[in-house]
Amino acid sequence: MGNSSKGRSKQSFWGTGEPFVWATAGALSLTLLTTAVLIVVVMVNGLGVFWPSDAALIIQNDGGRVLGEITREEAIPGTNERRIQVKVANRDLYGLDFRWIPLEDIENIEYPEDVVVLERQEYGNFNGFLQKLEQENSEPGEGRLWYQFLRAWRQVKKRQREHGVYEERIAALNREARSNEDRLLKWTHRNVPETDRRVISLLERKEALRKQFDEVSTEQAQALRTLREERAVFADASGRTKEIPLIDIVRPLRPNAMSIPAKVGTYVAKVWELLSDEPRESNTEGGLFPAIFGTILLIFTMSLFSFPLGVLAAVYLREYAKEGPLVQLVHIAVNNLAGIPSIVYGIFGLGFFVYGVGGTIDQLFFPERLPTPTFGTGGIFWASLTLALLTVPVVIVSTEEALSAIPKSIREGSYALGATRFQTLVRTILPMASPGIMTGLILAMARAAGEVAPLMITGVVKMAPALPIDGVFPFVHLDRKFMHLGFHIYDIGFQSPNVEAAKPMVFVTTFLLVLIVLSMSSLAIYLRGRMRRRYAMGAL
């Protein structure tokens, strides 16, 4: 836009500052636009994932039949022709989830009402037609085949839920065996002989537990085997049949026969599953609950350390430390700390917290378990500390700014009334600085929520067997490994065996992560607004 000012005199054009206004407005719009595009792309791709789309039966010129959801249409590279991508599913039959079909080859596209789309426990979706029920242990019900199938499926699912007691018992046995083993290790580590009464009783208990475990798992296997005998036969578009145990079906749908409200219902159910369930199929399907939980807990624990540490450090720097070259140096160092690549913090966290502190704890308190580490391995606690370290400079800088923005007259007013430095700080300065301090916390939280690199070496995992907080004493297990939405994006987007099928999940996860950061920040901004209203400086 620079030289288009021929019409007017140069002096007045540049003198008015008009181009500068345009430049500032342009810069702002560009930033907003990029952000908006990002969010819209993520939302459009992420929110559509759970909509039960119609399944098309595509009949080709050569008589071939393909069944699946049409996912996109594009030009064939290098030609004028177009092609469509169909999600054919049935990975166990075809090997691939997606197929490209040139538009030219298509004779007809139909949407038969009896197309069945099954969400399965394994191998992704199945598209096909229901043929018959194979029930060994129960009577086929009344009515049309589809409803018979649904009734049988619900029955099986109900029984499966009842079998949850086996899993609980196994988990309880495992826990006891584990603590038994730990105690046993302690005695052997202290060289207590095997003939000792205490050791003998532990060994006996171990044996008893193993027996019980075997019994329960045999029972469970037996129960499962009976359940697996309830099957249904399905046929794919070309007529190949497939027997599927009802227990493997997560959600059977007939999308072409569904009304809009029914589809909305399914959509809501799927979103709820996403928020509350555990992932399946190497994380490409199912829920994200452990990752959501891990992310929020991580940010929370991080704030718990970074916030007090940063505020206290800033108070010392601004209120107590005497200005001098040393303080100046600390200021420079703090500002530069914020610029260190996060992976460096990750490596520091691994070396210092995990191996250093954690390893020392292991040596001092759990020597009998070595070389199996207890605290000397990545976990949510170490990851939180690493992130706290990473975000502390942000908190320090904003707290210092907030403190220095408080007018001298307020401090003097307080001192003149006989307040000590500490009283002035606690009663007046800190409350007044609280909105600014809150800003620092918001920035720190946003930064921490977006970090993945340092987590990858301090405790994040693809699949955590248990949440860091659960009903087992002592309820909070910050030594456990955890799942995280940011890492989840990387993992399913780039490490998944079936990238194309995992793609929707990447968008969904991204959307969720953005949503979590946004809602946490909104909460903090709301709190900051309240503090502002309470402590804001009026017209002085």
Added chain:
Amino acid sequence: MEESAANNTATVEQTLPQTDVIISVRNLSLFYGQTQALFEISFDISPKRVMGLIGPSGCGKSTFLRCLNRMNDLVDSVRVGGSIVLEDIEINDPALDVVELRRKVGMVFQKSNPFPKSIAENVVYGLRIAGVRDKAVLEERTETSLRRAGLWDEVKDRLSESALGLSGGQQQRLCIARAIAVDPQVVLMDEPASALDPRSTAHIEDLIFELREEYTIVIVTHNMQQASRVSDDTAFLYEGVLIETGPTEQIFTRPREKRTEDYITGRFG
């Protein structure tokens, strides 16, 4: 003659026996780093009277005022020599508890500086930090202080509202109420009305006149009319040196020093 006059007023106004000097300043010098700001100042301040400090900008009036409650401690590079005795306390004693001193010597600043708290909390701030918890005492003090500061009728219905919602003049009177709530002996005022409109200024001046009955007031002012109106005694400082001190009437009508006369008549400053 001057002394006997002071003695007379003391016996007339006070029934209790009291010395006629509450603060005695002797050879007070002050340095900001290498720069000397006050030079060997010596004079006495009488109890329950208003001492006005006048002089051109930068003459050291405010600096002197801040010596009386050791506010200069907050500036790193300040060194003070000489002696200031408040009754029997040596203010310049490094071992003195400044917190205790500041409870005896309150201060009101040029710019009103209420805390961003409620009106009532502003008034009892000094009491709270002194450890007063009794609610009845706090409420009673809030009312008496606000009444003395002439603010009670204007704010009695909104004591729990923010002090920042008050007008400039009200805020300054609130700061005065805040200063007298801890019941100091001396109240220092650093140009308390310079940022206010004429009406609020008149209000503050009336207030000073009333407060004189209970407190010793030391006021810095730029405004000659104000000095002549509110102060009983006046001290004229010029470039860090005390030129002249005496009863206001005498300073303003028959100054002994030529420079005092020049300043008062507006020939410089």
